[in-house]
Amino acid sequence: MSRSQQLVESVSETLETMFYTAVEEVVEGQSTPRVGRTEFRGTLNGRMAVGLDDGAADGLTASFLGLDLEDLSEQDREQVLSELANIVCGSYLSAAHPEGRFDLAAPEVGVREEEVEREAWEERICFGIPEGLFRVWLAVRKEQA
Numbered sequence: 001m002s003r004s005q006q007l008v009e010s011v012s013e014t015l016e017t018m019f020y021t022a023v024e025e026v027v028e029g030q031s032t033p034r035v036g037r038t039e040f041r042g043t044l045n046g047r048m049a050v051g052l053d054d055g056a057a058d059g060l061t062a063s064f065l066g067l068d069l070e071d072l073s074e075q076d077r078e079q080v081l082s083e084l085a086n087i088v089c090g091s092y093l094s095a096a097h098p099e100g101r102f103d104l105a106a107p108e109v110g111v112r113e114e115e116v117e118r119e120a121w122e123e124r125i126c127f128g129i130p131e132g133l134f135r136v137w138l139a140v141r142k143e144q145a
Helices: 003-019 054-065 074-096 113-118
Strands: 025-027 034-042 044-052 102-104 108-111 123-129 132-143
Touching (some): 003 074, 003 123, 034 074, 034 113, 044 074, 044 113, 054 074, 054 132, 074 102, 074 108
Antiparallel strands (some): 025 123, 034 044, 034 102, 044 132, 123 132
């Protein structure tokens, strides 16, 4: 399975099992101003970022925390974005390298989308979900023997 296909499967599985939503389609990249980014080291080294538009941030946060939309705070949205980056990255790494060992850095939230777009990425995928848009970026620096 290609890296891109594995990434799509990991995102789909994470959204379905942890956030009770589904990927509707892979779409052309559009703006997702809420971005979280993490790095990983181990069997595979690199970084991953996830981005949400406001609708997706609200919907996924409400679903994950079991709150009504009107009860969400900005801190709730940032906390869930951080968890989402961590969960998607862990899911992808576990599926891509089941026997691998990894250390994930604490996700950084509040990253500017423009900053992320200027970085070198092997994979950039944008998904349509019922709540809005979800993007994922993946870069692998090197694989260790």
